[in-house]
Amino acid sequence: MKNIFLVLVLALIFQATAKAQTCDDLPANFRSYNEATRAIQxxxxxxxxxxxxxxxxxxLSAAYYSCDNYFGYLVYSTQDRTEHILEGVPLKVWxxxxxxxxxxxxxxxxxKGKYRMVPD
Incomplete structure (x- = not known):
């Protein structure tokens, strides 16, 4: 029974890590907001x-994601439930x-207006 549990846990860990991509895998430009959201997630x-x-x-929410600790994506949603992604936001600004x-x-x-909205 312990071996079955261990195999299931290892399979879940492998599946979770297999889906993750690195910053090198991010495209230079996104074709849509949904594509950008999936890639960032x-x-x-x-x-x-x-x-x-x-x-x-x-x-309502705001999050920051950086590949290099210098610049990153600012992902946020506002009261009116609109969601936005800004690219190239310095860590200092976040x-x-x-x-x-x-x-x-x-x-x-x-x-506002100082960073590129994804997709542009």
Whole structure:
């Protein structure tokens, strides 16, 4: 019985790691928002971080994914339930956004319109 359990656990681990791709596998450009979302969800990033729940009333969620600890993807959804992906956002900008007293003000002043929307 223990051997069957061990085999099942190993099979699940192998399946989970087999689906993960590396940053090198990410395309230079995405054809659609859905393609970008799937690729980001299936990639093992060097850094992934999230805006704490309840930190902002305007952002329902926000997450940051980086391959190199310098630049990355900012993925967020807003009150009106629209979802967006920004590419090439510096880690410093993410950190300042995440720790800003008012995230929406920081976003408007320092992020909005300054980074490429995926897909463009």
């Amino acid at each position: 299936n990639t093992s990033f060097v850094l992934s971080d999230e805006l704490p729940f309840g930190k902002s009333s305007w952002f 950190t300042e956004f995440k720790t800003a007293k008012v995230t929406v003000t920081y976003y408007i002043q320092n992020v």
